[in-house]
Structure formats: C-alpha cells, structure tokens
Amino acid sequence: EVQLVESGGGLVQPGGSLRLSCAASGFTVRDYYMSWVRQAPGEGLEWVSVTYIGGTTSYAESVKGRFTIFRDDSKNTLHLQVNSLRADDTAVYYCARAPYSANYRGVIDLWGQGTLVTVSS
Amino acid sequence: DIQMTQSPSSLSASVGDRVTITCRASPGITNYLAWFQQKPGKVPRLLIYSASTLQSGVPSRFSGSGSGTDFTLTISSLQPEDVATYYCQRYNSVPFTFGPGTKVDIK
Numbered sequence: 001e002v003q004l005v006e007s008g009g010g011l012v013q014p015g016g017s018l019r020l021s022c023a024a025s026g027f028t029v030r031d032y033y034m035s036w037v038r039q040a041p042g043e044g045l046e047w048v049s050v051t052y053i054g055g056t057t058s059y060a061e062s063v064k065g066r067f068t069i070f071r072d073d074s075k076n077t078l079h080l081q082v083n084s085l086r087a088d089d090t091a092v093y094y095c096a097r098a099p100y101s102a103n104y105r106g107v108i109d110l111w112g113q114g115t116l117v118t119v120s121s
Numbered sequence: 122d123i124q125m126t127q128s129p130s131s132l133s134a135s136v137g138d139r140v141t142i143t144c145r146a147s148p149g150i151t152n153y154l155a156w157f158q159q160k161p162g163k164v165p166r167l168l169i170y171s172a173s174t175l176q177s178g179v180p181s182r183f184s185g186s187g188s189g190t191d192f193t194l195t196i197s198s199l200q201p202e203d204v205a206t207y208y209c210q211r212y213n214s215v216p217f218t219f220g221p222g223t224k225v226d227i228k
Contacts, residue, residue: 058215
C-alpha cells in the first residue's frame with residue numbers, strides 16, 4: 001500500500017527541539033519531491049519545506065535557520081529536525097509526496113496523517 | 122511579495138447549486154496551480170492540478186480553470202459530501218504557498 005506515516009510529534013517547551021519522521025511505503029522517497037506542510041489548530045495550510053529529487057532543499061521564511069529537512073534513503077524515510085521551537089510552531093505537521101513528471105510537475109498527490117507538535121511551557 | 126488570495130472566505134449554498142471559488146496569484150504562475158479539499162478532521166486531498174486537470178478518482182462535478190494570476194474552482198452541483206475547506210496552492214517555485222482557504226457548507 002502506498003502511504004506515508006508520520007511520527008515524532010509531542011509536547012515540547014519553547015526553545016526545544018524535535019525530530020519528525022515520515023516513513024514511506026509503496027514507493028521510493030528519493031524519486032519524488034518530498035515536502036512538510038503544517039496546519040496550526042483551526043488555521044489553514046502552511047508549506048514548510050521541500051527536498052527535491054537531487055537532495056536540494058528549500059524552506060519557508062518562517063522556519064529558515066531553525067528547521068532542517070533530510071532524507072534517509074536507506075530507510076525510505078523523510079525527516080524534519082525542528083529546533084528553537086516557538087509557540088507559533090504549534091501545528092499538525094504533514095509529510096507529503098509530490099511526483100515530478102510531465103503531468104504532475106511537483107504537485108502534492110499524497111499526504112500522511114500528520115503528527116501534532118505542541119510548543120508550550 | 123508572493124501572495125495567494127482566495128474569495129470568498131466562506132460560503133453557504135444549497136444542494137444542487139453551482140459553487141465558484143476564486144484564487145488569485147501574485148505574481149503570475151502560468152498554470153502551476155492546484156486545488157485541495159480538506160474535510161473536517163481529515164487530511165487534504167488533491168482535486169485539480171495544472172489549474173484544470175482533474176485528479177484521478179475526483180468526481181466530474183469539480184472543475185478548474187484559469188492561467189497566470191486568476192483561477193477558479195467550480196462545483197457544478199453541490200453535494201452534502203462536498204462540505205469542506207478548499208485551498209489553492211502555487212507550485213511553480215518556492216515558496217509553495219497555499220491560499221487561506223474557502224469554507225463551504227450547506228444552507
């Protein structure tokens with residue numbers, strides 16, 4: 001079955017760190033653009049970061065310098081290292097797959113179920 | 122400054138009504154525009170990509186149009202299961218910004 005399963009969320013104090021993980025099955029993450037998208041409680045979707053097929057990465061300005069996206073190709077897993085957390089980082093973090101082909105050109109076609117990160121003292 | 126706007130922010134319509142949601146991109150994005158549906162408590166689902174291509178498995182009452190800066194998502198005949206928030210997203214280049222969403226419910 002093709003799916004993404006996130007883990008690693010939880011309650012963390014301001015200034016703390018977490019590592020979010022996204023285990024993929026049914027496809028190979030290194031063959032896709034892979035993104036993290038977050039959604040604060042009751043709010044809309046916010047794109048956070050992407051890693052491209054070649055390994056290049058990009059980040060939203062709101063997380064640049066604090067978050068790091070990386071793949072573990074040996075485990076077919078995507079990670080997001082989140083440091084220096086703030087209250088406004090509280091959100092459900094979704095892992096998402098984006099195929100790059102003549103048709104899809106990097107649009108997200110598969111989402112995980114999400115993992116909740118709560119930043120609070 | 123890169124912006125994605127949507128209108129209206131919410132709407133209420135009757136079953137069977139035609140519903141139109143507008144998304145505006147600044148700057149223009151040719152046709153690198155996707156529409157997602159998110160039902161309450163659920164994960165987003167891709168409806169439309171490349172501004173007008175229906176994703177496999179999506180009912181044909183959904184359609185998309187537009188290019189450049191102005192885009193439209195249309196539900197030709199609103200059904201009770203279409204109650205959701207709809208988001209547009211640009212994906213031509215980073216940041217892959219989402220619109221703020223349009224909440225659709227049944228009158």
